[in-house]
Amino acid sequence: MSIKNKIKTFFTMDDEYEYIEEEQEIEQHDASGGQKRRSENVVSLTSMQQPTSKVVLCEPRNYDEAQEIADNVVNRRAVVINLQRVDHNQAKRIVDFLSGTVYAVKGDIQKLGSQTFLCTPDNVDVSGSITESYVEEDEFEKGW
Known part of the structure; x- marks a missing residue:
């Protein structure tokens, strides 16, 4: 075997290991009748995966999209x-409506x-904060 093949097999390790899924049997005795019971300790890896979280970006144009x-x-x-x-009055209505929705699902709304704004349900944790360091004050800010 050449040095090139040895290095290749060292780094790739193809076909050296075979992965076999085995079931483990555990026999347990009942206290009353001494009967044996089988239990399986095999867990599917696909069942352990968490669903992916999504973040939705919205730019409504009127209150109907709330x-x-x-x-x-x-x-x-x-x-x-x-x-x-969105004009100022409709924006206030949208934020009020979403505040109620977020409260109902025990979530959080942050500016x-x-x-x-960021609206999150209870399964999303947000860490950190955004400081209000901007100096500009527009009409939208005056209403909040």
């Missing part, structure tokens, strides 16, 4: 809402920017 945003929160997805394209 229900769609709320449905995402109810379905346990985090939602980032940009309210720059990320002057017109940006």
Whole structure:
């Protein structure tokens, strides 16, 4: 065997190991009748995987789209809402509606920017905070 083949087999280790899934049998005796019982300790790896979390970005144009945003929160997805394209009164209504939705699912709503909010259900943990270091004060800020 050449040096090249030895190095190749050292790093790749193809066909050296065979993985066989085995079932373990454990015999247990009942206290009453002494009967034997089999139990299997095999766990499927696919059942151990957690579903992926999703973050939805929304940019509503009117209050009618608030229900769609709320449905995402109810379905346990985090939602980032940009309210720059909505007039001030409708933006307040959207935030009020989403605040109620987030409260109902025991989630959280956080302000990320002057017109940006993050709505999270209870299965999403948010760490850290965003400071309000921006100096600009627009009409949207005055209402909050």
